[in-house]
Amino acid sequence: xxxxxxxxxxxxxxxxxxxxxxxxxxxxxxxxxxxxxxxxxxxxxxxxxxxxxxxxxxxxxxxxxxxxxxxxxxxxxxxxxxxxxxxxxxxxxxxxxxxxxxxxxxxxxxxxxxxxxxxxxxxxxxxxxxxxxxxxxxxxxxxxxxxxxxxxxxxxxxxxxxxxxxxxxxxxxxxxxxxxxxxxxxxxxxxxxxxxxxxxxxxxxxxxxxxxxxxxxxxxxxxxxxxxxx
Numbered sequence: 001x002x003x004x005x006x007x008x009x010x011x012x013x014x015x016x017x018x019x020x021x022x023x024x025x026x027x028x029x030x031x032x033x034x035x036x037x038x039x040x041x042x043x044x045x046x047x048x049x050x051x052x053x054x055x056x057x058x059x060x061x062x063x064x065x066x067x068x069x070x071x072x073x074x075x076x077x078x079x080x081x082x083x084x085x086x087x088x089x090x091x092x093x094x095x096x097x098x099x100x101x102x103x104x105x106x107x108x109x110x111x112x113x114x115x116x117x118x119x120x121x122x123x124x125x126x127x128x129x130x131x132x133x134x135x136x137x138x139x140x141x142x143x144x145x146x147x148x149x150x151x152x153x154x155x156x157x158x159x160x161x162x163x164x165x166x167x168x169x170x171x172x173x174x175x176x177x178x179x180x181x182x183x184x185x186x187x188x189x190x191x192x193x194x195x196x197x198x199x200x201x202x203x204x205x206x207x208x209x210x211x212x213x214x215x216x217x218x219x220x221x222x223x224x225x226x227x228x229x230x
Contacts, residue, residue, distance in 0.1 A: 039201075044204075047202050067111055070087050089154070159220075165211070178223055
């Protein structure tokens with residue numbers, strides 16, 4: 001679980017667990033998306049962007065790797081909210097149980113290149129998944145612990161305009177590698193390196209100190225952390 005440093009922050013924890021990819025009604029045989037683009041690949045992650053149309057799902061069939069799927073709602077979709085986009089974990093060897101969407105979105109499909117036998121659990125009751133932190137009596141953001149097993153952990157963060165979040169993913173048990181998925185346009189600083197990301201873009205770092213400034217609009221992003229034990 002990250003610690004939150006620096007200026008007083010409000011962090012919104014939205015308990016999501018493992019949820020359906022996007023709102024909609026399940027069909028008998030949902031069609032898989034037909035195209036994909038490679039966004040990033042290294043020794044830890046292989047990341048694809050899969051444009052998903054209404055009635056489709058991003059992947060089908062048993063997966064050869066553990067997979068995290070992040071739904072990024074396209075900005076042109078009326079009344080759609082990117083910060084509320086769901087996140088799914090699909091275990092290696094398991095078929096995904098995904099609900100076809102009623103709106104188009106971009107699925108960021110993250111393949112985890114290392115598999116751990118420890119089962120990944122969603123955050124659920126009686127665990128405390130949601131924490132709200134206020135600054136000056138005002139709530140400025142939220143963070144969600146989504147799921148994890150000690151080696152792989154996923155979080156979703158959201159900040160209101162003007163909010164700032166400093167997070168540390170440092171662990172004494174090993175070296176952390178983090179992948180950031182932008183749900184909205186945002187500016188972040190990872191270990192002193194400034195990055196401007198557009199919605200749907202990803203950024204990998206072995207730096208564990210992350211600062212995000214929301215600026216004049218809401219900012220939302222997902223972090224997937226992989227721990228290499230010492």
